[in-house]
Amino acid sequence: MRIKTIFRITIILSYLIIVILIASMIYPIPAHQIEIKELGNYYGYINGNLTAGTYLNINNRGPYPINDFTMHYDLYNSTIKVSSDTTNFGDIAGNKTLNVSFRINVNELLIKPELVYLIFHSTNLTLSLKVNGGYAYGLVKFFFNTNVTIAWERLAAFNITGHYVTNNSTDIFVHFPFYFGSAPFLHGNITLISKMVLNGTVIGIFNKTIPLGTNYTSEIIFKFPISEMNYLQSNVKFIKVSFSARINNSTVDLGVIQ
Amino acid sequence: MRIFHTIYAFSIYGLLSSLIVYSINEYLPFLSLRYSIIFFMILAAFISAFTFLYENSRDRRLRSVFLILLAFSSLAYLLYLIVNATSLVHADGVVIGVDYSLIISLFLVPFALRYSQKFLELRIEKN
Numbered sequence: 564m565r566i567k568t569i570f571r572i573t574i575i576l577s578y579l580i581i582v583i584l585i586a587s588m589i590y591p592i593p594a595h596q597i598e599i600k601e602l603g604n605y606y607g608y609i610n611g612n613l614t615a616g617t618y619l620n621i622n623n624r625g626p627y628p629i630n631d632f633t634m635h636y637d638l639y640n641s642t643i644k645v646s647s648d649t650t651n652f653g654d655i656a657g658n659k660t661l662n663v664s665f666r667i668n669v670n671e672l673l674i675k676p677e678l679v680y681l682i683f684h685s686t687n688l689t690l691s692l693k694v695n696g697g698y699a700y701g702l703v704k705f706f707f708n709t710n711v712t713i714a715w716e717r718l719a720a721f722n723i724t725g726h727y728v729t730n731n732s733t734d735i736f737v738h739f740p741f742y743f744g745s746a747p748f749l750h751g752n753i754t755l756i757s758k759m760v761l762n763g764t765v766i767g768i769f770n771k772t773i774p775l776g777t778n779y780t781s782e783i784i785f786k787f788p789i790s791e792m793n794y795l796q797s798n799v800k801f802i803k804v805s806f807s808a809r810i811n812n813s814t815v816d817l818g819v820i821q
Numbered sequence: 822m823r824i825f826h827t828i829y830a831f832s833i834y835g836l837l838s839s840l841i842v843y844s845i846n847e848y849l850p851f852l853s854l855r856y857s858i859i860f861f862m863i864l865a866a867f868i869s870a871f872t873f874l875y876e877n878s879r880d881r882r883l884r885s886v887f888l889i890l891l892a893f894s895s896l897a898y899l900l901y902l903i904v905n906a907t908s909l910v911h912a913d914g915v916v917i918g919v920d921y922s923l924i925i926s927l928f929l930v931p932f933a934l935r936y937s938q939k940f941l942e943l944r945i946e947k948n
Contacts, residue, residue, distance in 0.1 A: 588924075
């Protein structure tokens, strides 16, 4: 009989402890004992990375710490992974400010063939964000998943500003003045490849090496013998000029004009 | 009194759990639970049946058998709660998941104590 009583008391006590534990874990949420505030954003070129970040202040006045607070992100251009990183913020008890940042390595943009496109083209990137952690010494685990669309602004711009034709006694020259501007933190050179095409046949090629990180204006000039002037004039509406850029053996289309 | 134990077992384990799950799915559509009402009802039916048989059988050996079956049914119920203890909140392309399986596994302690007590009672009766 005594053993039976001991069992009963122990069962009641264990239920009581579990209920108190659950109540003390739930209570901080309606009591606003866990507050998250955003303390400001930043964006820029930092240590070789294009970095966008925010400072998050987490004030956990609850009885239990947030454990192993970890953030993982993958940044995609369509299905191509642009960047990814995992940050472990550790345990959060009391007041703690976290520096949450997302980075894109600029050198990788210049080197990786699948990423060079982003230098010259604006697009939408998808940020896949996964946050996970534990609460009350890991008794409750949580995760937070979201996909966010982010507008990506190109880092270099190429514009043809017009065209005109000159000639001398032996040749005619078709000029395409252009402007090329790129972000100051880009280093190296690109080769601008221009092709004049008539009915699928390349009739002229012009390559020019341009430094990155500067604003640059110059001209693309196609040269033809003067004997072809009439032929070119009669077919002028069928002539297309395509432009592409080559960086580290990767080629990106910049557009076509007719 | 014994029939009340059976009703209690069925209502607590089956009806109440099903009602909670149904209400959450119906009135809180952004919250999804991994629990199935059918599983709750089947396990509750087993628990109720074995509770009834255990409490109404006079043969001690049969009582032991029904108690073992009742313990296994209750354990299956508890394990079902533990294994599926993840709730997901869907809102504006955001998914928040909460895994509370460790908390529910704490209920294994009173469970073990409860059935140890019942087996002990049977042993005392035997002697």
